[in-house]
Amino acid sequence: DIQMTQSPSSLSASVGDRVTISCRASQDISNYLAWFQQKPGKAPKSLIYAASSLQSGVPSKFSGSGSGTDFTLTISSLQPEDFATYYCQQYNSDPLTFGGGTKVEIK
Amino acid sequence: QVQLVESGGGVVQPGRSLRLSCVVSGFSFRSYGMHWVRQAPGKGLEWVAVIWFDGSKEQYVDSVKGRFTISRDDSKNTVFLEMNSLRAEDTAVYYCVRAHCSSRSCYMVDYWGQGTLVTVSS
Numbered sequence: 001d002i003q004m005t006q007s008p009s010s011l012s013a014s015v016g017d018r019v020t021i022s023c024r025a026s027q028d029i030s031n032y033l034a035w036f037q038q039k040p041g042k043a044p045k046s047l048i049y050a051a052s053s054l055q056s057g058v059p060s061k062f063s064g065s066g067s068g069t070d071f072t073l074t075i076s077s078l079q080p081e082d083f084a085t086y087y088c089q090q091y092n093s094d095p096l097t098f099g100g101g102t103k104v105e106i107k
Numbered sequence: 108q109v110q111l112v113e114s115g116g117g118v119v120q121p122g123r124s125l126r127l128s129c130v131v132s133g134f135s136f137r138s139y140g141m142h143w144v145r146q147a148p149g150k151g152l153e154w155v156a157v158i159w160f161d162g163s164k165e166q167y168v169d170s171v172k173g174r175f176t177i178s179r180d181d182s183k184n185t186v187f188l189e190m191n192s193l194r195a196e197d198t199a200v201y202y203c204v205r206a207h208c209s210s211r212s213c214y215m216v217d218y219w220g221q222g223t224l225v226t227v228s229s
Contacts, residue, residue: 043219091214094166096154
């Protein structure tokens with residue numbers, strides 16, 4: 001199974017900050033990488049697929065990059081509605097696996 | 108608009124069975140693969156199973172193989188998860204999730220349902 005490792009597991013940031021979250025795969029997954037946002041008590045929401053493509057309706061302040069084993073999610077200017085937990089997921093091969101999550105909190 | 112609505116969750120004793128349903132609307136169900144993803148209380152996301160758009164292929168995480176079965180009824184726009192021999196560690200919110208299919212796979216997910224809670228406890 002492919003292991004997905006996110007870092008950091010949590011971070012504190014202020015409104016307006018640029019935030020970067022990392023995700024590393026235990027083997028090459030090409031660009032088969034997705035990012036999700038989850039707020040407390042809510043279902044996850046899809047943000048990015050194919051490592052860097054935005055899902056329909058997702059604001060451009062979110063961006064993704066990377067290929068192979070190292071990936072990054074960037075939020076260009078953090079807003080109050082962005083405080084949430086973010087997960088990466090590889091969908092290169094079965095079983096699909098998620099990172100452990102990064103909780104973005106208000107500083 | 109795209110909607111996925113799960114039902115069937117509840118409290119069940121260890122060793123018993125439960126069937127989850129997910130009714131979808133707002134898109135052509137027959138053209139999409141469907142996944143179940145779960146989340147134990149306070150924990151992260153865990154992929155459970157996928158069924159191809161045409162029902163030709165199913166895949167499962169090892170921990171549920173032989174106990175869970177994913178199926179679909181295209182006439183009812185519904186995907187199911189039949190869960191047998193339930194264990195305490197199956198306690199979680201179960202989400203159904205839509206997936207785009209390519210020639211390679213039905214792995215790229217986009218829309219999620221709101222989830223249904225399954226609690227396995229005596």
